[in-house]
Amino acid sequence: MAKLASLKSEKRLLDRRAADQIRSHILEGVLPAGERLLETQLSEELEVSRGTVRSALAQLANEGLVKQVAFTRWEVSGASVSDAWEIYTLRGALEGLGARLAAANVQAADGKRLRAIAEELVQAVRQKRFQDAIGIDFDLHTAIVGLAHHKRLAEQHRFILQQVRFHMVQSGFLPDDYEALIAEHQKLIETVIAGDADHAETLARNHNEAEVKLLAKLLKQGASSAGAAREAAS
Amino acid sequence: MAKLASLKSEKRLLDRRAADQIRSHILEGVLPAGERLLETQLSEELEVSRGTVRSALAQLANEGLVKQVAFTRWEVSGASVSDAWEIYTLRGALEGLGARLAAANVQAADGKRLRAIAEELVQAVRQKRFQDAIGIDFDLHTAIVGLAHHKRLAEQHRFILQQVRFHMVQSGFLPDDYEALIAEHQKLIETVIAGDADHAETLARNHNEAEVKLLAKLLKQGASSAGAAREAAS
DNA sequence: CGCTTGCTGATTGCTGACAATCAAGCGACT
DNA sequence: AGTCGCTTGATTGTCAGCAATCAGCAAGCG
Structure with missing residues (x-):
């Protein structure tokens, strides 16, 4: 008998699926930062009861999106x-x-898989499919x-x-140098594959160091102005 | 005007308070790892509706206790x-x-506060109040x-x-050398106070290194036997 | 005797209605 | 004019009951 796919993926609990719907709306920017969410309205749109919507919102709150x-x-959370x-x-x-942990127990097959994804990234950039490139990056x-x-x-x-993606959408942030991005990633995965845990950790950590420093500077300067994002009252 | 305490702490939502109750039972070991929880039973004991219990359990699930x-x-989660x-x-x-971040923006008053807590720790150990000592450690x-x-x-x-505490209760794990523990903590806080971010990070990270190495070894050896804890089917 | 199949009691998932709470606007009083 | 208190409409919090699903067991079949 041919192997059948599990139906569990379809049989997801209703509140999970509700959360999925709301989540994609948030991540796509349909619902901007600070937007108010009404339980009643959501329950009507999704055609589920308010209790179910409530449960979905609680999940999204734990994910930091709401x-x-x-x-x-x-x-919707602020940005x-x-x-x-x-x-x-x-x-x-x-x-x-x-x-660090990946480098410590990496297998040959894992390396192949990482290099395949990295190659996808290169292709996406070469073909100027930048949105795809960001997804592949993730x-x-x-x-x-x-x-x-x-x-x-x-x-x-x-x-x-998820929160990074959300913030990118809200602030309109995009990488400015895709070639450097590719180089960084390639160096990171080769270090992981080589099993150099210490070095891999450092590289992964410094991957966003420039962004962090910029943000820390903005923070000290005096709070507000996150790209084009409107500031949510904290 | 003297600063008044917020009353919100009393007006906590019912599901939060339900979660608090269940949480303490778990952390105190009244409900052991793997124990089944019945919504109906909990709702009767806590005198709230099943929906409220459900919400509380969902919170605890996000905290990793359930x-x-x-x-x-x-x-109850496995250990x-x-x-x-x-x-x-x-x-x-x-x-x-x-x-790292603490060391980067530590103030004089913060240092005093840290040293005060450290002193409490020392006193608790000197007076052999070891349970207190663990709490102060946290x-x-x-x-x-x-x-x-x-x-x-x-x-x-x-x-x-919370999960560390839970695991300690379940496995019966206790520190074996309180003097060394005190010394480690003192070194850590002095490094934080001195503003040495790199060093502080390393110390904090290595604080549990011995435990991690032991666990990693047990893991490779062949899975099960976490102290006196009964293994929950994963 | 071993395996499948269909029931059954128990438990979780979901819903609609009711209660508690809030913010916002209006009016009276100082 | 400004503040306080009340009323009101909207919204969230809680509840009790119905529906869906599951694990276990017993009957049927080879």
Whole structure:
């Protein structure tokens, strides 16, 4: 008998699927930072009950995409400079650990897989499919972190990358030098494949160092102005 | 006018308070790893509706203390070797970042506060109040991370420390050399106070290195046997 | 005797209605 | 004019009941 695909992927719990819908709207920028979310409205649009929407919003709150003000409102998280600084510094720490562990137990097949994704990235840039390139960039980092075989780390990293994506959409931030980006990634994955844990960690950590320094500077200067993002009241 | 305490702390949402109750039961070891949790039973004991219990359990699931098996059951998370390894490695990365940032923007008053907590730790050990000492140990680490002024980091760190505490209760693990513990902490806080970010990060990261190495070894050897903890089926 | 199949009780998932809370606007009083 | 207190409409928080799903067991079949 031919192997059948599991139906569980279809049978996702309703609240999870509701969360998926709302999440994509947020990540695509349809719902901008600070936007108020009404339980009733969402429940009508998604054709589920308010309780289900509530559960979905609670999940998104844990992922950092949504914020709850008790008894008052739900709103899409802000994209302030301090938020961005938090996101990028945390990302560095998580990906540093991920790269270290990945390098420590990398297999030959893993290396092939990483190089394949890196090649996709190169192709996307060469063909000027920059949106794709950003997605592949994320995939590459996710793949490296995946090699750590660390469930908690993988989950936290997923949430952080989501927030990075969200902040990029809100602030209109885009990489300015794709060639340098490619070079950095290639160096990172080769170091991981070589099994050099210390060096891999450093590279992963410094990957966003420029961005972090810029944000820290903005923070000290006096708070607000995150690209084109409107500041949410904190 | 003297500063008044917010009343919101009393007016906590019902589901938060329900989560608090269940959480303490788990952390105190009343509910052991792998124990099944029935929504109906909990709702009767806490005198709230099942929906509220459900919301509380979802929160605890995000904190890593409880696990949901869809359509089937809720259970207290396992305390396997791999869980412990994940928890301690993540802890190292988070506290490393925390210590680095703390050292970078530490103030004189912060130093006084850290030294005061360290002194409490010393007193607790001298008076052989070892349970207190463990709590103060956690407070100290929390205080350092707090100096980073990093909300996301602080929250994640809180969750990780909870899981550390849970694992300690389940496995019966206790420090064996309190004098060494004191010395390590003192060195860490003095380095933070001195503003030596690199060194502080390294110290914070290596604080649990021995435990991590032991766990990694156990993991490679062949999975199960986390102290006296019963292994939960993963 | 071993395997499949269909039931059954228990448990979780979801919904609609009710209660508590909030912010905003209006009017009275100082 | 400005502040306080009330009312009101909107929104979130909580509840109790119905529907969907599952693990286990017993009957049927080879």
